[in-house]
Amino acid sequence: MTDTPSPADAEGAGNDGGDGDGSVSLDPRTLRGLAHPLxxxxxxxxxxxxxxTASGLAARLGESSGATSYHLRQLAAHGFVEDDPERGTARERWWRAAHRGTRFDAGTFLSHPDPEVRGAIGLFARGVALHHAAELDSWVTRLDDWSQEWQGSFDLSDFSLRLTPARARALRTELHAVLESYRDPAPAPEEPEAEPVRVHLHVIPRTTD
Structure with missing residues (x-):
């Protein structure tokens, strides 16, 4: 699983109003609210x-503060972000994620009778794919900044398998379980070299044409 929203599922920060693991399940209304790259x-x-803050996020993402402020308000309207009362002031509004992650059943949405809902899935999935590509590009660009230990620990593998839809779902479930077994709430004191690690998982069918 990842910390970015993804068509299968995702995890991040927060724990309000979602599933038992702290994630929130999308419905047609909230899907449309998240279907935007920014x-x-x-x-x-x-x-x-x-x-x-909106200005801090604008600086991090290379966007205008007006754009980040507008889209943060839209995310708040759909329940994805909320005010952070511990940091907000009369002059500066701080935002935090409202849930650990985002989940939805892509198959159910793809058969939805509303074409706008089906279109929102495409926008959402493309936005996630672009975000993954940007993260990977950033890592490759800055590879020399990392220690030899980390340079020897990353992976850019891909595999070609022949699977049925049922076996592909089973593979996804098993891979998620393996990743969860490596999740720790925080690195132990004896592990000062620990860093946040991003794992992207893509399971996509390919035509033989």
Missing amino acids: RIRLLAALREHGPA
Whole structure:
């Protein structure tokens, strides 16, 4: 699983109003609220880096503060972000992610009778794909900044398998379980070299044409 919203599921920060694991399940209304590339990036940044202001997020993402402020309000209207009362002041509004992650059943939405809902899935999935590509590009660009230990620990593998839809779902479930077994709430004191690690998981069918 990842810390960015993804069509299968995702995790980040917060724990209100969602499923038992602290994530929130999308419905057609909230899906449309998240189906925007900048909103996906804003939510991912809040989940990965913690609370921030619209201006702070604008600087981090290379956007205008007007754009980040507008889209943060839209995310708030759909329940994805909320005010951070511990940091907000009369002059500066701080935002935080409202849930650990985002989940939805892509198959159910793709068969939805409303074409706008089906279209929102495409926007959402493309936004997540672009975010993953940007993260990977950033890592490759800055590879020399990391220690030899980390340079020897990353992975850019891909595999070609022949699967049925049922086996593909089973593979996804098993891979998620393996990743969860490596999740710790915080690195132990004897592990000062621990760093946040991003794991992208893509399971996509390919035509033989």
